[in-house]
Structures are given as C-alpha cells and as structure tokens.
Amino acid sequence: MHDVARAAGVSLATVDRVLNGRPGVRATTTEKVEEAIKSLGFSRDLNASLMARSRDLTVVFFIPDGSNEFMDSLAEAVSRRVGQALSDRMHLTTERIRALDTGALAAGLDALDPRTCDCAVIVTSEEPDILAAVDSATRRGIAVMTLVSDLPGSNRRHFIGVDNVAAGRTAASLLGRFLPQGGTVAVIAGSLHLRDHLERLEGFRQILSADFSGIELVGPLEGHDERGETETLVTKLLDEHPKLSGIYNLGAGNAGLVAALKNSGRAGRLRVIAHELTAPTREGLRSGAIDVVLDQNPDGEIREAVAAARSLALGAARHVATDPIEIGIFLRDNLR
Amino acid sequence: MHDVARAAGVSLATVDRVLNGRPGVRATTTEKVEEAIKSLGFSRDLNASLMARSRDLTVVFFIPDGSNEFMDSLAEAVSRRVGQALSDRMHLTTERIRALDTGALAAGLDALDPRTCDCAVIVTSEEPDILAAVDSATRRGIAVMTLVSDLPGSNRRHFIGVDNVAAGRTAASLLGRFLPQGGTVAVIAGSLHLRDHLERLEGFRQILSADFSGIELVGPLEGHDERGETETLVTKLLDEHPKLSGIYNLGAGNAGLVAALKNSGRAGRLRVIAHELTAPTREGLRSGAIDVVLDQNPDGEIREAVAAARSLALGAARHVATDPIEIGIFLRDNLR
DNA sequence: TCAAAAATGAGGTACGTGCCTCATGACTTA
DNA sequence: TAAGTCATGAGGCACGTACCTCATTTTTGA
Incomplete structure (x- = not known):
C-alpha cells in the first residue's frame, strides 16, 4: 500500500479509502490510485486484511x-x-x-x-x-x-x-463398450425440467447415436428422483423388456433402482450406470447391481x-479461476 | 498466545520460546506450556506467523x-x-x-x-x-x-x-466388462522393480482371477517405460497373438503402444487401458486406439x-490429513 | 470573495505472531 | 558469601491491512 500511495502521489489514507470503497475521494484521484494498483500489480493481502x-x-x-x-x-x-x-x-x-x-x-x-x-x-x-x-x-x-x-x-x-453433457457422453461410451453385441438400453431421468438432467441426456444420446448404432434406446422415463416412484418404474420396465441389457439412471432415486433390480432377480445381468456416490449407489456397486457410478465429487466442489x-x-477480479471439477468414475474396485 | 501464557502461568516470552524451540526454558516449564496449549486447543496462526x-x-x-x-x-x-x-x-x-x-x-x-x-x-x-x-x-x-x-x-x-492396487483392480474390472465373451489380455509394465507398477499388477491379477475367469493373461512384459522398446514389444505381441482382445499398459511408453497398434491396423479392435493423461494417451483416446486412461491427477497431487x-x-501435528487423490478415469468423452 | 463543504494527509491502535533487548530473580559453585 | 549462570519477565518493533480521529488543504457555490 505504501508503494501504491507513492506511485499515485497520494497518502495511505486515500489508498485505503479507494480500496475499501469509502466515500470522500474525487473520481480523478480514485482513477490515479487504481492505475497505480494496476501498474504495480498490487493485490490486497487477504490474510492480513482479515x-x-x-x-x-x-x-x-x-x-x-x-x-x-x-x-x-x-x-x-x-x-x-x-x-x-x-x-x-x-x-x-x-x-x-x-x-x-x-x-x-x-x-x-x-x-x-x-x-x-x-x-x-x-x-x-x-x-x-x-x-x-x-x-x-x-x-x-x-x-x-x-x-x-x-x-x-x-x-x-x-x-x-461438472460438465453434465460430458457426463452423459461418458455414460454412453461406457455402456457402448460394455455391450459390444448391441442391445436395448433404458434411460431414466429425475425430471425433464431439470437443466443438469437434460444436459446428461443430450450427451448420452449424442454418443449413442454417433458411435453405437447397435444399441436401441428406451425412454427417457421420469422417476422424479424418488425412491418409490423409481422402483415402480424400473419394475415395470424390466417386466416389459425381458431382454433389456442396460440401464442409465441419470437422476436420483437409486435406492428404488437397486431394489427393483434385485427383486427381478436380474441384478448383475444388466449393465447399470447411475449418478452420485451415495449410500444406495455404493451398496449397488458392492452387490454388483450397479456397474458404474458417475460422481461429481462433493468434497471437491466445496473445496x-x-x-x-x-x-x-x-473484490477486484471480475472473473475467478478455479480448478475444474472432474467427473469421478467409480466401479466396485475403486470405491473410496 | 496470551491465553496460553495466562493458563500456564508464564509470560508471552516463554510461550514464544517454547513454540519456536528457543533455548532457555526449564523442562518443567516447557511441560506446563505444552499442557496449556493442548488444553486450550491453541494452534499457531500460520498466516500471522509467516x-x-x-x-x-x-x-x-x-x-x-x-x-x-x-x-x-x-x-x-x-x-x-x-x-x-x-x-x-x-x-x-x-x-x-x-x-x-x-x-x-x-x-x-x-x-x-x-x-x-x-x-x-x-x-x-x-x-x-x-x-x-x-x-x-x-x-x-x-x-x-x-x-x-x-x-x-x-x-x-x-x-x-493414489492407491495403485485399486488402480490395477479398476483396470481389470473395466477390461472384464469390456470383454463379456472372455479372451486374451496382455499386461505390460515399465519395470517389475518399481513399487507402483508391482502394486497395479497385483490389483489387476486379483480382480481378473476373482471375477473374470474367462480372461487369459499374457505377460507381464517389461517395456521399461520407453517409447521405442514398448513399440517393439507390442508389435511382436500383436504378431504372436492374432486373437488378442485387450492390453493393459500399467507403465509409461504409451507413444510406442499407440504406434504399434496403429501400424498393426488393429487399433480400435482391441480394448486398451493405459495410465496417465499425457499427450500420447490423449491422442490415443481421441483416435480410439486407447479406450480408457487411468490418471493420478497431477494438479490434485500438487494441490x-x-x-x-x-x-x-x-510443526506439532505428527500426522497430516489430506484429501485422498482419486484415480481419474478418462475416456474420449470426458477428456478435460 | 468568503464561508461552507469536500478532499486529503498524518498518524494512531489493533489483529497474532516472530524476534530482539534488557532487567530481574533464582540457583549453582568456588 | 560473592560471582557467575540460567530462567524468566517485560516490552518494543515489525509484518500488511482496517479503521478511526483530527488537522489541513482544496474545491465549490453563492
């Protein structure tokens, strides 16, 4: 701050007034100070400030x-x-x-x-x-x-x-590789009014149609992110499609998904991809009902x-740069 | 520090001497101060200190x-x-x-x-x-x-x-799902004298033998993490195993791996998993020669x-807790 | 032109710590 | 018992900033 004051030809008090938006500084003076700040690359020491x-x-x-x-x-x-x-x-x-x-x-x-x-x-x-x-x-x-x-x-x-379109693309890419012989895959969303769900669906469809033409799509069905509703939905789905070979649940309600799979006796015989590492999806991974979980890493997001x-x-910086949040891909074998 | 001094019945100077390991403090006094520090849960303010x-x-x-x-x-x-x-x-x-x-x-x-x-x-x-x-x-x-x-x-x-055993397990788990019909898979390491490579191999074998008995293992071969040596090795490997259906390179030298795959004309027809997101592996993912890259996220490690x-x-804390480094799993579709 | 208002400067205390000096008191040793 | 050594206390300055007061200068408006 001393350097800034000297460069701007003002006193420390004035630099302080400018930095903290206090009144009583002429516009031309403010400008001088801000110029000095920029040319010196001065940045307030957050720790000292706090x-x-x-x-x-x-x-x-x-x-x-x-x-x-x-x-x-x-x-x-x-x-x-x-x-x-x-x-x-x-x-x-x-x-x-x-x-x-x-x-x-x-x-x-x-x-x-x-x-x-x-x-x-x-x-x-x-x-x-x-x-x-x-x-x-x-x-x-x-x-x-x-x-x-x-x-x-x-x-x-x-x-x-996270980049939800990329998440959807990743799910499609994995399912496609899991089903080299092709097959029928169902997509379940929470709601088609949610931005992130729509983006995942978009990415999923993108890759499936571009790279895996042998796979037929059922849905999207809406489970409204609820356990009970999703379970009913999946039970009916499995019933109607005895030869279903994969499911992508891009919403929540995974407890219902796992329950329906187990009750049908077909858990482990379909390739299943879900989102977010939570108690039900962990259980699904461990039991083999779910193959892959895409996770947006809450700890990383909070960090x-x-x-x-x-x-x-x-203050000043209009744009803030942060490390991108990576989509975590979890199988039973790299559960943290 | 004032609180600690008061609790220990000493002066600020003595607390300072204890905190910074300066001489001139009796053992019994040091003990009193350390006890006060512990009971107050005092921790030095690193920013103020710096x-x-x-x-x-x-x-x-x-x-x-x-x-x-x-x-x-x-x-x-x-x-x-x-x-x-x-x-x-x-x-x-x-x-x-x-x-x-x-x-x-x-x-x-x-x-x-x-x-x-x-x-x-x-x-x-x-x-x-x-x-x-x-x-x-x-x-x-x-x-x-x-x-x-x-x-x-x-x-x-x-x-x-990262947990390299988990990384190896993950590779096996993915390859197993990629090859539902079974097949032959080759493993390439940099050197069997490197701890991380050995750990990956251990995890890979663990899961393969436990869950995917239909898959036969070739190797491990040693490419010494070098481009040229790995290329020669993979070329010979592809030659000798015309029905090879997968490769897991748990070491480096991926430029050689990709080159050998392309020259053989079989890139994209084998499922290939490699380690570390670098220029050659990115290129491999984009071209389809590599299916999955397991990455240990250098930015996260440095962070x-x-x-x-x-x-x-x-100082004091004998044990430091950090967020675990997660193994990144990258396909062409979630390349960052 | 002059008073009022606005702008600015000067300098203080505080935050929690490091590091320094100097004084004082307690203990040891000859 | 005197001299010396060691342990401790008291207090100051510094770091980079916030925020305050008061004095002084400049500008504004009538």
Missing part, C-alpha cells in the same frame, strides 16, 4: 433439504471443511432449504446482511424469483455463487459444477467453492 | 527429468500453482533431477538449507542413499514428503499419491502437497 478487521470471511451454503442423498453429502462435505476453513479465517455455515421451495431460498438470500455474510453459495433450479434475489444480494455486496446447477442470466459471480469465495473477497 | 517473520514458506519439488511425460505434467502442475501459492505466502520451486540418478537426488536433499527451505517433495524409488538423505533432511528440520511413490521406513512426514506443506509448517 486479521486486521479481526473478522472471518463468512460463507453461507444454501443446500436443498429432503430425500436427495446427494444434497446430504454436499452438506457433509461442507462440515468436513469447516475446521480447515477456520484456520484460514473462514467461517462456513450451512442452511438447508426445503427442496424446490424457491420462496424459501429467495427469502434466505434476502435476509443476508453484508456485514455478517461475504458470500452465498446456492444450489437451485432456474426460477425468476431466485434470479431477482441473487441480483439483489449482489447489489448489496454479497458475492453469490451457484453450485451443481448454474443460473445463467443472473449476476452470480461464479459457477462450480473449490471455498477457494473461489476467497478470490471473490479480494 | 507475516511476522516476513518470509514465505518455501517448498522445493524434486521431479525426475527425462522422457517420462507424466513427470513433465507434474512439473507443469507445480508452475500452475505458483501464483496462487504466492498469495498464500508460499514459494514453490522445482528442481528436475536426472531420472533414476539417486545420487543427484540425495545431493539435492543434502544441499537444502533449513533457513531457506521448509519442505521438500520428492518423487523417488526406494534406495538406501535416498532414505539416508531424507532422514538427514528431517533431522535438519526440513519436512520431507513423498509424491507418487512412497518411501516406507524413512522419516518422510507424509505421502501423496494436496502444498496443503500438506502448510500443515507441516505448523
């Missing part, structure tokens, strides 16, 4: 509540990181929001006070009221990031998630979200 | 030089992280050591000065002189970590790497190594 104000960086994670086990593992990943974050002067909080209750999420965002919250991380579908709440929070000075599913058109500062929150706290 | 001594944490990476492309990507991963590390007051340096030149690595370790280096990260095979050098560096107060391949029996403070170095700098 220490000086003797306050932690606060990040609030809004995570859907309900029966979706993946959301639980996201929440667990947050709590696993609390300790390490604390030693980096970061305070992580989780708020569970009733799934699909957009009003509750919007209210939660609106209730955030920029004096006690620096960054909000949300998992949401695309809804107009969420979009408005995100933009309002951004205006109040709270950096908002989207997790798992993006919110295009909003002022969210960053998105953390990157926390890292991104730190970058965002430095 | 700031106070106005010196960065210095980490030196010793990475083998030569024709092994994976080692290059490790070095690149280090340089990609330099910037971010700098803003966390860490200084990363890379030293390339002639591959297999254990004398050079030992000399490099011996040359480290604890005043200018806090932590060394080495990639090495198991050799007695390296072991001695590691222990000497540890005694001088330099934390040594092993990367990729561990050095059991040494005083290294931490190991960062965790840096994080572990920070924990080690706090």
